[in-house]
Amino acid sequence: MSTFESAVVWTALPYVCLVLLVVGLVWRYRTDQFGWTSRSSQWNESAILRWASPLFHV
Structure with a gap:
């Protein structure tokens, strides 16, 4: 990379x-x-994340 760049x-x-x-x-x-x-999005409240969120934070 040159000096100018x-x-x-x-x-x-x-x-x-x-x-x-x-x-x-x-x-x-x-x-x-x-x-x-300030509420979380609907994606964050989905049933899939009921298991994933606690496991991620362990």
Whole structure:
């Protein structure tokens, strides 16, 4: 990797990722403001995970 490519990866890319994170959060908040909840998703409440979750946490 050249010096220029290394500089782009280690200086510009983190800022690009942060901007994408903020833009994504704002977009999600504006389009689905009342869809955010602290409850777990239905997938996490399924009968399959009644056995898997305790085994994972042992």
